[in-house]
Amino acid sequence: MTRPLVDLQTTPHGGRSLFATQPITRGTNIFACEVPFAHVIYKDYRREVCAQCFAYAASTSRSIGDPRTWSIRSCMRATAETVWFCTDECKVTWESGVIGPLIADVNALLGKAKIATRSQSARDGHDPILPNISTAQITQDYIDEAWVDVENFVSSRTLLSSYCSTMNLEDMELEISRSVASAIVQRYVIDHRLANLTASSVISSSDLWAEVLNLQSSELSNVSLRPYILKAHLRVYAFLCHSLPTHLKTYVPMARIILARDTGNAFGIWDGDSRDEMLGWGLWAGASYFNHSCCPNVEKTRVGRAMHFTTSRSVETGEELCISYIDTNQTITQRRQDLENSWFFKCRCQRCLLEEASLH
Ligand SMILES: [Zn+2]
Numbered sequence: 530m531t532r533p534l535v536d537l538q539t540t541p542h543g544g545r546s547l548f549a550t551q552p553i554t555r556g557t558n559i560f561a562c563e564v565p566f567a568h569v570i571y572k573d574y575r576r577e578v579c580a581q582c583f584a585y586a587a588s589t590s591r592s593i594g595d596p597r598t599w600s601i602r603s604c605m606r607a608t609a610e611t612v613w614f615c616t617d618e619c620k621v622t623w624e625s626g627v628i629g630p631l632i633a634d635v636n637a638l639l640g641k642a643k644i645a646t647r648s649q650s651a652r653d654g655h656d657p658i659l660p661n662i663s664t665a666q667i668t669q670d671y672i673d674e675a676w677v678d679v680e681n682f683v684s685s686r687t688l689l690s691s692y693c694s695t696m697n698l699e700d701m702e703l704e705i706s707r708s709v710a711s712a713i714v715q716r717y718v719i720d721h722r723l724a725n726l727t728a729s730s731v732i733s734s735s736d737l738w739a740e741v742l743n744l745q746s747s748e749l750s751n752v753s754l755r756p757y758i759l760k761a762h763l764r765v766y767a768f769l770c771h772s773l774p775t776h777l778k779t780y781v782p783m784a785r786i787i788l789a790r791d792t793g794n795a796f797g798i799w800d801g802d803s804r805d806e807m808l809g810w811g812l813w814a815g816a817s818y819f820n821h822s823c824c825p826n827v828e829k830t831r832v833g834r835a836m837h838f839t840t841s842r843s844v845e846t847g848e849e850l851c852i853s854y855i856d857t858n859q860t861i862t863q864r865r866q867d868l869e870n871s872w873f874f875k876c877r878c879q880r881c882l883l884e885e886a887s888l889h
């Protein structure tokens with residue numbers, strides 16, 4: 530057996546991280562994360578993005594007719610939401626899998642429930658599940674209390690269904706609900722051993738949920754910076770409690786765990802290298818093993834549903850393997866701003882420290 534190229538270690542600064550156990554040449558595929566634990570393709574792109582491999586119709590010329598829409602679709606079950614594919618092969622792979630069709634079933638339910646939540650008129654007055662927030666009040670206790678309150682609220686079926694029938698869920702809240710629901714389906718499938726999931730070379734599928742729990746939560750930083758996020762999350766939670774089928778309802782409490790971790794851990798699903806259009810987002814659990822650097826030595830590339838990590842230069846034994854979370858062509862000020870806004874840390878990578886020193 531060959532010695533693994535990388536080793537997962539706990540670092541004093543950034544949680545766990547991968548380190549090179551031997552010199553690695555440029556262009557080596559060091560790690561792959563096979564499936565996103567949670568993902569969503571935005572509603573506007575659903576006919577244009579292959580449900581199996583996420584290929585974007587507008588970036589190829591393979592489809593005939595409307596060049597922006599794939600022509601192969603799944604009509605496997607009447608209960609499921611229709612999804613589109615780039616090739617027959619993708620359709621066969623998707624239909625023979627367990628997770629894709631289960632997610633399509635759940636998405637159909639959420640879509641119907643969303644239509645039913647349309648209020649006759651705009652609601653005025655105080656939303657019963659939403660706390661009154663002023664930025665100054667936001668602490669962990671405050672967020673915890675808001676979640677306890679919403680849990681109490683949804684425990685009354687009458688209150689919940691009358692609330693949801695008039696809540697007027699926003700489009701983005703539905704996308705967030707779909708993303709959380711995909712994670713719930715994933716966990717249900719793992720718990721019931723309905724499929725043998727290949728997670729990655731480092732993570733076994735039985736540990737996938739543990740890996741999600743291990744992701745860093747940015748709930749407090751995120752809600753402090755953007756208080757409206759908490760409202761959206763509480764509404765998504767109530768909506769899922771109301772809309773999901775009984776066998777999945779027991780998993781709804783994991784919504785808070787997913788929502789607390791998607792900022793800072795999720796990656797956009799893009800149309801291609803040019804990154805013109807963001808088609809949705811996904812949470813690949815193992816991707817968080819890579820810390821950020823503004824002079825990274827690893828590049829991530831999405832290959833179908835998988836995320837591949839390849840060295841972008843040669844790496845020495847013991848070197849930490851880092852990717853960049855942001856556009857590294859920006860100035861140090863812009864880079865730090867982006868990182869603080871979405872990842873809540875001040876970058877102190879080698880490049881930032883060097884550039885900072887040259888500023889003084
Ligand atoms: Zn495809």
Ligand SMILES: [Zn+2]
Binds near residue numbers: 824879
């Ligand atoms: Zn930096």
